[in-house]
Amino acid sequence: xxxxxxxxxxxxxxxxxxxxxxxxxxxxxxxxxxxxxxxxxxxxxxxxxxxxxxxxxxxxxxxxxxxxxxxxxxxxxxxxxxxxxxxxxxxxxxxxxxxxxxxxxxxxxxxxxxxxxxxxxxxxxxxxxxxxxxxxxxxxxxxxxxxxxxx
Amino acid sequence: xxxxxxxxxxxxxxxxxxxxxxxxxxxxxxxxxxxxxxxxxxxxxxxxxxxxxxxxxxxxxxxxxxxxxxxxxxxxxxxxxxxxxxxxxxxxxxxxxxxxxxxxxxxxxxxxxxxxxxxxxxxxxxxxxxxxxxxxxxxxxxxxxxxxxxx
Amino acid sequence: xxxxxxxxxxxxxxxxxxxxxxxxxxxxxxxxxxxxxxxxxxxxxxxxxxxxxxxxxxxxxxxxxxxxxxxxxxxxxxxxxxxxxxxxxxxxxxxxxxxxxxxxxxxxxxxxxxxxxxxxxxxxxxxxxxxxxxxxxxxxxxxxxxxxxxx
Numbered sequence: 001x002x003x004x005x006x007x008x009x010x011x012x013x014x015x016x017x018x019x020x021x022x023x024x025x026x027x028x029x030x031x032x033x034x035x036x037x038x039x040x041x042x043x044x045x046x047x048x049x050x051x052x053x054x055x056x057x058x059x060x061x062x063x064x065x066x067x068x069x070x071x072x073x074x075x076x077x078x079x080x081x082x083x084x085x086x087x088x089x090x091x092x093x094x095x096x097x098x099x100x101x102x103x104x105x106x107x108x109x110x111x112x113x114x115x116x117x118x119x120x121x122x123x124x125x126x127x128x129x130x131x132x133x134x135x136x137x138x139x140x141x142x143x144x145x146x147x148x149x150x151x
Numbered sequence: 152x153x154x155x156x157x158x159x160x161x162x163x164x165x166x167x168x169x170x171x172x173x174x175x176x177x178x179x180x181x182x183x184x185x186x187x188x189x190x191x192x193x194x195x196x197x198x199x200x201x202x203x204x205x206x207x208x209x210x211x212x213x214x215x216x217x218x219x220x221x222x223x224x225x226x227x228x229x230x231x232x233x234x235x236x237x238x239x240x241x242x243x244x245x246x247x248x249x250x251x252x253x254x255x256x257x258x259x260x261x262x263x264x265x266x267x268x269x270x271x272x273x274x275x276x277x278x279x280x281x282x283x284x285x286x287x288x289x290x291x292x293x294x295x296x297x298x299x300x301x302x
Numbered sequence: 303x304x305x306x307x308x309x310x311x312x313x314x315x316x317x318x319x320x321x322x323x324x325x326x327x328x329x330x331x332x333x334x335x336x337x338x339x340x341x342x343x344x345x346x347x348x349x350x351x352x353x354x355x356x357x358x359x360x361x362x363x364x365x366x367x368x369x370x371x372x373x374x375x376x377x378x379x380x381x382x383x384x385x386x387x388x389x390x391x392x393x394x395x396x397x398x399x400x401x402x403x404x405x406x407x408x409x410x411x412x413x414x415x416x417x418x419x420x421x422x423x424x425x426x427x428x429x430x431x432x433x434x435x436x437x438x439x440x441x442x443x444x445x446x447x448x449x450x451x452x453x
Contacts, residue, residue, distance in 0.1 A: 030280070032288055032292050032295055039294060041290045062285075062287075066283050066286065081361075081453075131334070135361045135364050136364075136365055138449065139365060139375070139449040140335070140336055140370065182432075182438070185442055190441055190442075210437045213414050214437035216435070217435040
């Protein structure tokens, strides 16, 4: 009987302890959970403001390092309008772009902007890809189920 | 027979009236319809501009009061980068934040920004939650099926 | 026999040419693919900055002309807050708006903003539609599966 009482007491204590843990888990919000094996996100840059460009590139690096997404996240950067500045050969962003490219990031430029602004592809870094329009890319990627981030 | 004719006449008139109502409904666009029982949305703030911060908080209150969404909408606010200003203890946003929190809004801060800018959690309002990175949160919430709004 | 050899030669040359085209297509990223029959996108304007307004309207026209989406894309523009400027009768945007409307674009205004700023509907162009709140529209359209673009 003593043994049974002891077991009963342990069960009661454990169930209380579990409730306490559950209560703590419920009251402390620590962010969304990553339950899938892979994630895709399209980042948008359409400004030539140096702070915004650097912020966007840093945000991409941060997303790749988020412990919830590390090793599961594939990124694409689409530049259009004034944002084309990020890919111009005379810009200072080459090392930041190459660091992202080394992590598998696709660097894409809107062809529409090049045509409207009479910019030759040769004026951009040689490691850039081209898409028909930045806006089409944004719409299609959302339909592909990608997350879209415009910092 | 007269009675039947009367009923027939009423039916004809009513069906015409219904067509008229349908025609009016079809030609007048009054916005998307809320057909689900619950909705989730993540709001983003990454600017310390007072007008933008107040605009974002007002937008959240407006979304909660939209007659299509009232009582069905759950919100989260994620602050990162310069947007961390909204949660700093010395800021003027406490009453606006507490009003949102009273309506069930989760107020979340990016840990990455705190680390990069050497901001201690104790410098923020005590009712804030923390997530590994704001960008990870934006990506994961979209995969969770949430709407994401960056006003 | 000569005839057969000629045909064979042509087939060989054509298949090589095709391989070359495929090789180029495979190694060069050219953007997301449009595999569906129709697409919907909501564009957002909440700024009265002339450059941003014109940029948003131009972006919409560009998306409609993207060869991947041409003839498949249906657009809605939602204006709220300062963005209401785009629909004011005294503005210069009427021809641009009418050009979009002629392509089937829904032009929608947030009623909430009109109430908050005491703007009468009669002050806006007569071809505008109204929705309860711009923020509600943004959330509901994402749940409808629409792409949302905030240039």
